[in-house]
Amino acid sequence: MSTAPDPATAPAPAPAGDLAARFTQEFGSDPAGIWQAPGRVNLIGEHTDYNEGFVLPFAIDRTARVAVGVRTDSTVRLLSTYGDQGVVTTTTGSLEPGSAKGWTKYPLGVMWALRQRGIDVPGIELLLDSDVPLGAGLSSSHAIECAVITALNELTGAGLEAQDMVLATQQAENDFVGAPTGIMDQSASLRGARGHAVFLDCRDQNATLVPFEMEPAGLVLLVIDTKVSHSHADGGYASRRAACELGAEVLGVKALRDVQVGDLAEASGLLDEVTFRRVRHVVTENDRVLQTVELLGDRGPAAIGHLLDASHASMRDDFEISCPELDLAVDTSRAAGAIGARMTGGGFGGAAIALTPAASEHKVRDAVVRAFSEAGFTEPDIFTVSPAAGAMRIA
Template sequence: MSTGDAAATTLFADTFGGAPQVVRSAPGRVNLIGEHTDYNGGPVLPFAIDDRTHVAARICSTPGLSVVSSRAPGEVVTVDAADLQPGLVSGWAAYVAGAVWALAGTGAAVPGLEVAVHSTVPIGAGLSSSAALECATLAASAMVAGVELDADTLARLAQRAENDFVGMPCGLMDQMAVTACREGSVLYFETGPGTIRHLPFDPAAEGLEVLVIDTRAHHALADGEYAERRRSCEKAAALLGVGLLNEVSDPAGALDRLDDDVLRRRARHVFTESARTREVVRMLAAGPVAPIGPLLTASHVSLRDDFEVSCRELDLAVDTALGSGALGARMTGGGFGGSAIALIPTDRASVLVDRVRSAFADAGLAAPAIRAVQPSAGLL
């Protein structure tokens, strides 16, 4: 039993008495490149990290849901069966309730559940804490209910929970990364056709590290800006006569047909980010990791200038990382706060850490959390 599984089991016993029937865990994720392309039918390239969310569950006699989290161990949230409906559960428990609701929506006979959650995935850092919670809850609930779910089905149910229960119109990248990623690989997911491919990814073999810089800036995608970007992409696609922007066969010509400057810039990001992601895939399949650095940086510039989802803290992290010897750096996740990543030679990593911390202190900002990550296992 892993340390996280043991922590969830102990919390369960302390709260509900006795042992859980199952414990499942799901990771956070870093997106190497391919931002805001998933809901546009484009490619993404995430990998799982070793921060995980562990969910312990057991059938109980009372219909509905009782759930506790190690982040608020004395607070048991109880949701009546009649309240397992969109809009009736708020806060962190909505992700658990949404997962149970989505499973019940398949026609499965979902019993009353007691659930304990222990997580080390930072909240609001752009590392998919919500998808990890949804997927681990779905996996545990399905096992208790005797329902078999493959990775694709589980990911899509988790997306439905976030879209329709929580109210966050995310694409499928996070949930698919959480369920399908493999240790030592990045996940090449073409969201349009739904195809996946695992590419070996071992920066350490080249003397490199991927550092995650959690800026500690507020990151709450359900508060409107993310949804607005998605609406802009949908409007641009409609004006171009396609269902999704990545269905456009002539991106350059399509941009000339968009008169609205904002829509043109939003579409240009999607077109160029999709091209960058596929180029990174080609480069990783062909050889070393180091040459992808400039494409990571170009991704950040596009997200900052064309998609306008960066912020002061993310830009400072990226600019300082590049000035410290990073081969490439970019914000990762939906934006408006959260984390940046930097690809850097291992012998320069401590320099980057010191300089980023100093830059944040000089700017009067909270100290960022910085650490190296490596591709880890998906749902367990």
């Protein structure tokens, strides 16, 4: 079964009423409800989450929506509005890691993780609709998972708090999907709020909303989807995580969160050159998150551009997770007037963000499209995002 086509090129998601009507047409009964969860942009703090560090993502105004109906047996029937693969059918009792493919592994992984927690998850029928671009580093998979767990939490009466749903979706990603991700993406999707970023301490899940409103500052945030698809389940992500774990072990700390910038000189004499650079990225990135939170509170978003630039340089040079398309997007954006730019997401493709004066938006867009054309790259998809509300029931 193939993965659903990229929603970035598809129409806007269907209104809730249209999605309910499609559900009824496909499954022969009305859904119990419709739930949605947003994708996310990570403003700063990359690969710090699984090192028990700090991140600053925000939920975006692009969402995954699921219409869900409850069955009286253990049958599970799944359908996406994108693609032509038709209804995928399985049972709750047959859910095992590695048993699902394509987009269905995300809802099925959530069901499996809830069952691991002793929650009686019934058979369901589910229709997915999404406009979160796939493979762009905007967490399309977590948007699906968070929409599904929000629905199932209500439908089963499980009564899970946000932090419980975060950990359940992380288990789904790690153990069912096979992607060694942290808790940042689902935390942003479940805990986001309009006009705010989520300052998350990944050690204890403490989350604080930080004002992040660009319009009053005369700014927009451009997302530049390079169309270079990435996958968290590949070896590049896993090898970076393994290097971080090795660095923490050699330095005698629980996690790299416990290493400070002032400790790096000593660390350089204890670690091999590659592991040291991986560690240096995480340690300095944690520091950049803390600086960004402080500047947003004191001076607003116009003051954080240099930190975005430094973050990208660290990911490019120390963590080595950028690519030519991402570097070109960042460099061109800055040259055309953006006050700061960086790749966002797990790396090896995906998207860059450019914090840009509203008056320069079209200049930056045009410059990036032209630069990609001249380099022979696929034309990028460029759009703005705003901090939006987290997961919720919408019908």
